[in-house]
Amino acid sequence: MFPKLFHPYVEKIQDYIKNHKPFRVGIVISAKEGSRLQALSPKVANGWFEPVLLMEKNEADQALRAANWIRGEACRVIEVNAGVFDGQIVELVYHAAIAEKISTALRDRQIDFVFLGRDYQDSLLWLLSAPQIDLPLRGRNGCGVAVMAMPGYSRMLYVADIMGNAEPTVAEKIDIVKVAVEVVRRSGVQSPKVAILAAVEVASPGMPATVEAQEVAEILSKEGIEIQGPLSFDLSVNLEAVRKKKAASTIAGKVDLMIGSNMTVAKCIFQSAIQLCGANGGVIFTGGDIPIALATRSDPMNDFYSLLFGAMMLVA
Numbered sequence: 001m002f003p004k005l006f007h008p009y010v011e012k013i014q015d016y017i018k019n020h021k022p023f024r025v026g027i028v029i030s031a032k033e034g035s036r037l038q039a040l041s042p043k044v045a046n047g048w049f050e051p052v053l054l055m056e057k058n059e060a061d062q063a064l065r066a067a068n069w070i071r072g073e074a075c076r077v078i079e080v081n082a083g084v085f086d087g088q089i090v091e092l093v094y095h096a097a098i099a100e101k102i103s104t105a106l107r108d109r110q111i112d113f114v115f116l117g118r119d120y121q122d123s124l125l126w127l128l129s130a131p132q133i134d135l136p137l138r139g140r141n142g143c144g145v146a147v148m149a150m151p152g153y154s155r156m157l158y159v160a161d162i163m164g165n166a167e168p169t170v171a172e173k174i175d176i177v178k179v180a181v182e183v184v185r186r187s188g189v190q191s192p193k194v195a196i197l198a199a200v201e202v203a204s205p206g207m208p209a210t211v212e213a214q215e216v217a218e219i220l221s222k223e224g225i226e227i228q229g230p231l232s233f234d235l236s237v238n239l240e241a242v243r244k245k246k247a248a249s250t251i252a253g254k255v256d257l258m259i260g261s262n263m264t265v266a267k268c269i270f271q272s273a274i275q276l277c278g279a280n281g282g283v284i285f286t287g288g289d290i291p292i293a294l295a296t297r298s299d300p301m302n303d304f305y306s307l308l309f310g311a312m313m314l315v316a
Contacts, residue, residue, distance in 0.1 A: 003149035003280050005156045008188055009308050013048060016315045022050040023311050026078075026105055028098055028124065029117030029295070031059040034066025036117060036295060036303055037075070041067070049307060051075045052111050054101050056082040056094065078105060095120065099127040106290060113310050115293040115303070125163065125285055125292070142287025143176045144263075144294065145183045146270040147309050148279045153237055158184050158192075158257040162267040163285055163294065173216045177259055179287055181225060184257050186316035187309075193251035194220075195236040196229025196259045197269075201247065203230060209261035216259075226251060229259075233269070274302065282306030286313065 002010055029036055040051060053060045053075055060077045069075050080101050082094040098120070105111045116124055125142075144163025147156060160180040165172050177194060184192040196213035203214040213229030220227050228251050234241040239253035260266030273279035274296065282305030283294040293310035296302045 005149040006280070006305070006308070009312055012188075012315055013308065013311055016311075017048055022047050023113065023307075023314065024050045024052055024111045025293070025307060025310075026054050026102055026111035026114045027051050027075075027117075028054050028102070028114065028120050029063055030119040031055075031062035031066070033117040033119060033295070034063030036300055037063065037067035037069060038300065040304065040307070041069075048311070052105070053077045054080055054098055054105065054111075056080050078110065092123070095123045095127060099124060102128065112314060113291050113293065115295070115307060115310070117295045118297065121163065121294055128292070142285060143179050144266075144283055144285045145180050146266075146281055146283045147187065147305070148270065148273050148281035150237075150273055150279045151277060155254065155256060156187070156189070157237070157255070157273075158187075159266050159270050160257070160259055161263055162260075162270050162283060163263070164287075166263045168262065170212050170215055173212065173259065174219060177216065177220055177225065177227070180257055180259065183284070183286060183313065186313050188316075189256050191226060192256040193254055194225060194227040194257045194259065195231040195251065195255040196227065196261075197233060197236065197265060198230030198261060199232060201230055201232055201235060213261065228252070231255075233258075271297070274299075280305060282309040284310050284313065 040049060057079050064075065078101060080097050082097065102114055142164050143161035146159045146162050150157050158180065161176045165176060168176060181192055181194065196216055198210045198213050199207065200210060203210045205211060210230040217227045217229035228249055235245065235247050235252045236255040236258060237253065242253040258269060274281060280302060282302055283296060284306060285292040285294060291310040291313040293306040
């Protein structure tokens with residue numbers, strides 16, 4: 001059922017569940033995203049995850065009906081009081097109330113981590129990073145890390161930052177690499193090979209991304225991270241391209257973690273792999289102790305991989 005590269009994830013979660021309760025996942029989706037819950041149903045039966053909806057009462061009931069779930073049997077609900085004006089939910093007020101409920105639920109150990117549907121990601125990631133919300137997301141720069149099992153590639157591929165920093169500075173890229181490397185290590189790769197992506201492999205003043213990639217790589221290599229930048233996409237993953245270009249590199253062709261020059265590059269790599277190449281994968285946002293699993297635009301099964309990815313951060 002699962003791609004071979006995900007088997008270590010599955011085995012680790014299964015071993016953990018033998019001696020622990022299921023992961024309680026705080027799920028925040030809109031009513032129209034209720035069908036996302038269906039992808040969880042077999043996994044709930046396996047005892048891996050215990051879903052907890054954090055939603056306004058009517059929204060929760062609509063989502064449960066869409067998934068053919070019954071409140072209290074397949075899913076617990078923590079109701080969120082929504083700001084209503086003229087019969088309509090005021091979104092900003094509602095989203096702020098959800099963020100507060102998430103913080104309280106985590107603090108009271110009602111949930112272990114969070115899953116965000118597509119409709120809430122931008123606003124809630126911003127709110128959950130706000131200093132007023134008592135949530136352990138802050139510290140280093142939070143970032144979105146994707147994991148993929150890519151057809152034709154022999155290792156799991158991680159990509160960052162696909163959600164969080166649109167045009168990161170050099171300092172922010174250093175934080176992104178550090179956060180992403182920690183994620184990859186928690187996933188089981190103790191010495192990840194990291195590529196800072198660019199169009200070419202030589203730093204050139206006419207291509208600022210290459211200069212920044214070289215600067216980031218030079219700083220982090222001194223901290224013991226096996227990293228190269230700038231490095232093109234083909235030399236990152238294709239050993240035949242490495243041979244043809246006679247590239248001198250210890251990581252070329254076998255990269256574990258790709259860092260995009262900006263969020264657009266990183267997100268396009270992930271979405272292209274999923275939509276065009278038949279890859280399977282998920283996404284989390286992290287920067288603190290609590291991972292936030294993110295829904296994807298594609299096959300709902302990838303929502304499960306996001307949940308699996310988030311759970312791995314708590315098991316490791």
